[in-house]
Amino acid sequence: MSLLDFFRLSKPKTAEIAKERLQILVAHQRVERNRPSYLPQLQQELLEVVRKYVNVDQEAISVKFEQDDNQETLELNIVLPEFQSETEEVKDEQVNI
Amino acid sequence: MARIIVVTSGKGGVGKTTTSAAIAMGLAKKGHKTAVIDFDVGLRNLDLIMGCERRVVYDFINVINGEASLNQALIRDKNCDQLYILPASQTRDKDALTREGVGKVLDELSADFKYIVCDSPAGIEKGANLALYFADDAFVVTNPEVSSVRDSDRILGILASKSRRAEQNEEPIREYLLLTRYDPNRVKSGEMLGLEDVQDILSLHLLGIIPESKSVLSASNAGIPVILDEKSEAGQAYEDVIARYLGEERPHRFIESKQGFFRKLFGG
Numbered sequence: 001m002s003l004l005d006f007f008r009l010s011k012p013k014t015a016e017i018a019k020e021r022l023q024i025l026v027a028h029q030r031v032e033r034n035r036p037s038y039l040p041q042l043q044q045e046l047l048e049v050v051r052k053y054v055n056v057d058q059e060a061i062s063v064k065f066e067q068d069d070n071q072e073t074l075e076l077n078i079v080l081p082e083f084q085s086e087t088e089e090v091k092d093e094q095v096n097i
Numbered sequence: 098m099a100r101i102i103v104v105t106s107g108k109g110g111v112g113k114t115t116t117s118a119a120i121a122m123g124l125a126k127k128g129h130k131t132a133v134i135d136f137d138v139g140l141r142n143l144d145l146i147m148g149c150e151r152r153v154v155y156d157f158i159n160v161i162n163g164e165a166s167l168n169q170a171l172i173r174d175k176n177c178d179q180l181y182i183l184p185a186s187q188t189r190d191k192d193a194l195t196r197e198g199v200g201k202v203l204d205e206l207s208a209d210f211k212y213i214v215c216d217s218p219a220g221i222e223k224g225a226n227l228a229l230y231f232a233d234d235a236f237v238v239t240n241p242e243v244s245s246v247r248d249s250d251r252i253l254g255i256l257a258s259k260s261r262r263a264e265q266n267e268e269p270i271r272e273y274l275l276l277t278r279y280d281p282n283r284v285k286s287g288e289m290l291g292l293e294d295v296q297d298i299l300s301l302h303l304l305g306i307i308p309e310s311k312s313v314l315s316a317s318n319a320g321i322p323v324i325l326d327e328k329s330e331a332g333q334a335y336e337d338v339i340a341r342y343l344g345e346e347r348p349h350r351f352i353e354s355k356q357g358f359f360r361k362l363f364g365g
Binding site: 015030 | 246284291294297298
């Protein structure tokens, strides 16, 4: 360590920050890279099917692909619109009254 | 059969053309007949770095379109008779490059040359994709800097999925790292990513570290590949790169900071 370094001890090491940011970023990039290429199309077709029955947004369906050492998981998430369930609840309450 | 090397990076300004010129000259100086091709259609620069800009008559696109023969377009280097340059077109747009056309030119070169160095343009568009498509080996040029490392990782993804070798399920492209514009003093003081940091992220086979060096600019000013400046650190570093690529074991240099006593005492 030099004399001058001694007086600027508190200066953060920006290279460490750079490395941490890159590790997160690159890990994310690689997950995306390893996804099967059919995912976007699968998501689109699922959306069309669901829309035949329920009016949902483009973002209502998420398809997640995860890879472990010995298995691959495809997680499907469909969020139904809130107001419908609310109106159903209201109906239920009315019936109760 | 020639071995096709792509010099690629994703990001611009990291030293692809400098590297292409240096390694092509290095291989040729070892006695291997080498061609170096500029894939940066519309923004050619390899001719300047190689110092042959005034001898360009026909270019890569002329050859692809059948307007000139390969022999008419290839420029023999003035410093080394084993080295030939195929310049890019300055006027056409990048759509003039086609996979079939590039493949045909590379096939024809393969019959006569030992190594073909493809100097990729920056980005991940057509020119860059075609430069890497037919490659056997990839020299990934990276600066110790966040955007360059990220882009290098993107390029690795493309090498692994969109190259000819990937599409035809052949043995994958061999990927090598060239860490350029490296400043050991700044690494030591914690303000620049070090070799280990970059390797923790990319983990590639390291061919060499090219230190930040004034001689790179002097070489490009003069139009002489920096590898011919044997006194310069960058020149020596490229010399090592070629030796390692050709199978020689050489310890890595230019990793440690060289600080004088006063600099150590008072800091950079």
